Amino acid sequence: MAQTGTGTRDELPPVRRVIIEEHRQIEPFNDRARNLSVLNKPLWLFQRESCEGVLGSRLQEGLPAAALDDIQSDGGAPLLVHREDLFFDEPYFRAFWEQAVALGRPCQAAFYATDRAFTAYAVPLTRCFVAERDAAGKPFYRVPLWYFPNGIPHDGADAKPPEPVFIKSNYREVGYYSLPPYMSATQFEDSSRGDLTHLLPARSMLSIESWVHVYYANVLFGVFALGSRFELQADQSWLYRLRILAKAMLEQRQALSCSEVVHLGRNVHIDPSVTIQGPAWIGDNVTIEAGAVITNCIIGPGTSIGNDCQLFLSVVGEACFLPFKASLFMSVMMERSIVAQNTCLQMAVVGRNSFVGAGNTFTDFMMVPKFGGETLMAMGPNGLEPTGQVVLGGCVGHNCRIGSGMVVHPARMIESDVILFSAPGRRVIMRNITFEQSDHHKLPPDRAELHERQYPRTDELEDEIEEW
Secondary structure, three states, X not given: OOXXXXXXXXXXXXXXXXXXXXXXXXXXXXXXXXXXXXXXXXXXXXXXXXXXXXXXXXXEEOOOEOOHHHOOOXXXXXXXXXXXXXXXXXXXXXXXXXXXXXXXXXXXXXXXXXXXXXXXXXXXOOOOOEEEEOOOOOEEEEEEEEEEEOEOOOOOHHHXXXXXXXXXXXXXXXXXXXXXXXXXXXXOOOOOOOEEEEEEOOOOEEEOOOHHHHHHHHHHHHHHHHHHHXXXXXXXXXXXXXXXXXXXXXXXXXXXXXXXXXEEOOOOEEOOOOEEEOOEEEOOOXXXXXXXXXXXXXXXXXXXXXXXXXXXXXXXOXXXXXXXXXXXXXXXXOOOOXXXXXXXXXXXXXXXXXXXXXXOXXXXXXXXXXXXXXXXXXXXXXXXXXXXXXXOOOEEOOOOEEOOOOEXXXXXXXXXXXXXXXXXXXXEEOOOEOHHHOHHHHOOHHHHOOOOOOOOOHHHXXXXXXXX
């Protein structure tokens, strides 16, 4: 019987989970964070499954609240609270839960500023982490994830701030690109090696308050981190290596292509000439045509990948379509989207139900650094803010249509519901594109109305209510 804290799961009382709502829309999607895809699941479902993986049937859902002070205690039952835009995986939640239960007092997740993975990726472009100092003067951040063993105390001595529980990311610095030193001079790498590296956590957590965090959650804290954990397990366990080799010999495949590391769904059609290297997850009813190369990716069900496509460290959603020779490098496609032939996405995010035409290139490298070591800027909760990255792609919102042959500069956004026609006057996207700049507004009104606005901004919805 699985153990959680003390005793078995069945012997322990139920845990009520309350989610603190966050209605702010994430640009350029104009969508709440809870609805955005993380590893091919909406964030709200990913959160629930991460909790259920530790608590099982003990987890019970309570009514959402607007703030911590609005939550009513329920007869002293254990209470779990987190914000709806907080991404955390099962290893992170397990570490928090075990320490919180052992403490037996109201507590809150936290991390020290010396944790390079969290400070590099989770802190920029956010406002939900509260900065403090411990008794020794060491700076740390509070995470909007709480545990109350007897409900929330609103009065008396127990109403003091919850005790911080420090969860380490246990990151590894992993190289993924060999480059000339002038291109790899980042804060994470050894420029003498010429390796571009990232800090990959064994326990993933961040607040999704920008499209950049969607990229981090899916790629750096998602498929890339999963690959890092697989590599570490293979290095440390000879029994696991032996199991991989046995499967590879039995199936007459290379070790990284055997079924131990490449997980296939049902009714999958894969041409014999396709190369797949794991760890990789291929969903049900997926078709992969001749010559395609898939490396360390998650492919959603019902997706079709055409001839000679190349996908590396990417997440492709349900019912997507990539015709021949499309390329994804460390990128994300949400459900029902298309990336057409000869298009290259690098460290980019494409929202749901969007089309990116043929021959487009999403660039990702700041070729001329700014003064003072400034990095690429991206939209966060407080406007344009530094990302801390010199290599970062762009983002396309939901329900967009992007014409052929365009070049998108690093960290640029195209808002949901935008249509961009291929035209001599617009081949290079150097600035963020808003819905008001969409090319369909130039069409006759009867044609322009055929493209419906599906993801309006909050201010547009407020204007509609006032007019009504």
